[in-house]
Amino acid sequence: MSIGFIMMVHTALDRVSQTARHWASSGCPIVIHCDKSVPKKEFEAFTDSLADLENVSFTKRYRCEWGTWPIVAATIEAAQQMLKTHPDVGHVFLASGSCLPLRPVQELRAYLEARPRTDFIESVTVEDVTWTKGGFDSERFALRFPFSWRSQRYLFDRYVALQRLFKFRRRVPENLTPHLGSQWWCLSRATLSAILNDPNRASYDRYFKRVWIPDESYFQSLVRLHSKEVESRSLTLSKFDFQGKPHIFYDDHLQLLRRSDCFVARKIWPHATKLYASFLSNDPSVTKNAEPNPSKIDRLFSKAVDRRTLGRPGLYMQSRFPNNDWENGKTCQAYSVFGGFSDVFVNFETWLSKTVGGRVHGNLFAPDRVHFAGGDTVYNGCLSDSALTRDQNPKAFLTSLIWNTRGERQCFQYSPADSQDIAQFMASDPNAQISVVTGAWAVRLFQTKINSSVIRKEAARLQTIEAKFLDVLRSPHCKARVRIWTLADFVEAPMEHLQEIIDETSPRSRRRLNEAPRMADLDGFGRFLQTLKNQGMNPYLAGDFPVGSAGTVQDSDPQRPYLVK
Known part of the structure; x- marks a missing residue:
């Protein structure tokens, strides 16, 4: 059994080509969805760069805007193509164009073959989510979100306010418990097939089309209906700052990424030449056979968040200077x-x-x-x-x-x-x-x-x-x-x-x-x-100064120093 990779790409196509060639050359089939916003000429050059690889294919293009349904639709289209054209695929790994493999493909293959029925997808209930930053929690499943948050902000805000005013609530499909998690997953063939062939999928699709950021909840919710063994974690290392924005990895993060023992990391800076040169290799000498453990570097990221948000007491930096009460102490010492x-x-x-x-x-x-x-x-x-x-x-x-x-x-x-x-x-x-x-x-x-x-x-x-x-x-x-x-x-x-x-x-x-x-x-x-x-x-x-008083009182205590007038 092999691993199939679905790649969702929209930028830095030269790096995407490198990563896809690395996986494809290791015997892994690749299905790529390229955002429709990418110019036709650039897209054609991209497809030409991978034309010599028979196990790389492209799927129908959608215009994917952040937080909207087309992202899920494109993923479904790619997953269906993967299962149809590659019957030997045992697990399907969803990755982005900014993802970079950190460990040899053969090591990932061995890891998944030892767990043939396990689905690796972060999937937690709304009550257990602590990472949402400035968005919606339970309301993302109770309200309707037909407008884009980025390009139609006015309509988005007005429509949300109107629903709150009239206390509108959507009905969640029967037997479905909404879950949230990272968009990047690795599902077994059996579970992914069950999700795509679910007889009630049409109703699920209608429901999630109007959910807030459906790519963080669609597969995360449906996997709970069909999977027999869920590991609620992602095999992709992704870190986020205090505002919910992803950390970007640069060349100087090389040793940090190696210590994580994760199989894939995102987001990698497109110009991190050292990272791509170091990790796009199947050299057996770097095989660790270790369990992915991103918590090994969590302490460093926590320190980075503290330094960015709190800084050093009394030091005003660009990241905090415009914000009142972000100074972590107005001055640095007494x-x-x-x-x-x-x-x-x-x-x-x-x-x-x-x-x-x-x-x-x-x-x-x-x-x-x-x-x-x-x-x-x-x-x-x-x-x-x-x-x-x-x-x-x-x-x-x-x-x-x-x-x-x-x-x-x-x-x-x-x-x-x-x-x-x-x-x-x-x-x-x-x-x-x-x-x-x-x-x-x-x-x-x-x-x-x-x-x-x-x-x-x-x-x-x-x-x-x-x-x-x-x-x-x-x-x-x-x-x-x-x-x-x-x-x-x-x-x-x-x-x-x-x-x-x-x-x-x-x-x-x-x-x-x-x-x-x-x-x-x-x-x-x-x-x-x-x-x-x-x-x-x-x-x-x-105060009360007597008229004619000089205002001084001589200290009669010989143990105390006297006052010189």
């Missing part, structure tokens, strides 16, 4: 944001850099420029200090900064005077540590020693911006680690709060602070706030 600290303390950036050992920047989102650490104009990854460039995409700026400085803690200042476009992003980032002293912006206004309506208006503007920022930080959608103090509360015990921040920023160096930053001179600050109130502006975010 960073610290300080609001108001550079107003409360003198040279706070210098002190913090010495204390935590990280890179401490100024206001990265200042309106004039990006204030990188050390006054650099260009930073890691060729990030420019141009505010105009940064504001084109502030999210990309921040994520690039964190990605380009992996392994080094980044800290920067943020104030209400800065661009606020990044606020929501930082608040939703679990890697962000945000510490804010509210109302600290008033210290800079106080240091100008100007009491006028200009200062009052600026104070009102900054307070409004900061209030909105605080609303974002207090939102239930905030995922950052947030600490908020009013200025009055902070200066009550500044060292305790600084110690808490430093412990989290540098968890490995759990030690008490032995050096403190110098606090800004706040003598008269309480009176300044009262003046703003008297002018009609209430700086409530600064």
Whole structure:
């Protein structure tokens, strides 16, 4: 008994000719269906290339569009021709033009001769299917699909919606349980003959003509009525990505394909010359006599899917960049944001850099420029200090900064005077540590020693911006680690709060602070706030500052570091 191959082809006919010649030269009859969309001249050249092979024949051509009945009709036509003209065929193997044999034909023949009654076809009920991506499950058998999903999308969608509206349901033919599976199968002659000669086949054909993607359900369902021994798996290796699109194998997948122990693989890139040269051989030295085991490479494909869909945390790639929430972490590592600290303390950036050992920047989102650490104009990854460039995409700026400085803690200042476009992003980032002293912006206004309506208006503007920022930080959608103090509360015990921040920023160096930053001179600050109130502006975010208070409280605990004024 021999193996007969049905080949469904529509492109890369030169490669199809190579594969067909390989199988035919090994004594396997071939029946080829070539899509009617292939130009006549190209089709004739294709048939001429195989004219010297007596066991290669061509069947009636159908115009096959994805997901439509003509694919099944063409397969039936080819199967009937195969059984009629080749009575010695024991199994019929359905393959595509992009399929490539991975093991010698004699090995496949021996494998099937040892299992003469076994049908290899993936066939599972709808309830057990997990691979459908964005399509229909049970509805593919309950609704009618007379329109093409690809070329008649509007009519397709409207007709489906209309059927759902009127709760239309089709009646499944008696004794038939719909099953799904891969289009590529290998059936015994007895089972395939029983399917094609079934007295009820006309009713089955009418039913499946209006099923969604019938090539994945026609033989998969009917084989359950006639087969005595079904192996619900395909002998063809085919892998699909997370969107349900088939993986394409290239030359660098050579060793991967060999490890699978499968007999046939699809889809092979037409220009994978190395693959075709390596596998189109019946060399006995490569015979394995092993059971096909595609699960041996499933782990690699799972990793590939994870890398494509999730990527590396904080790295934005082309495959995910246009899609929100596909970034697998907004940034790649933890960073610290300080609001108001550079107003409360003198040279706070210098002190913090010495204390935590990280890179401490100024206001990265200042309106004039990006204030990188050390006054650099260009930073890691060729990030420019141009505010105009940064504001084109502030999210990309921040994520690039964190990605380009992996392994080094980044800290920067943020104030209400800065661009606020990044606020929501930082608040939703679990890697962000945000510490804010509210109302600290008033210290800079106080240091100008100007009491006028200009200062009052600026104070009102900054307070409004900061209030909105605080609303974002207090939102239930905030995922950052947030600490908020009013200025009055902070200066009550500044060292305790600084110690808490430093412990989290540098968890490995759990030690008490032995050096403190110098606090800004706040003598008269309480009176300044009262003046703003008297002018009609209430700086409530600064907290309750007594009039005439300098705003500092000396720490009486000798065990704690003192605050240098």
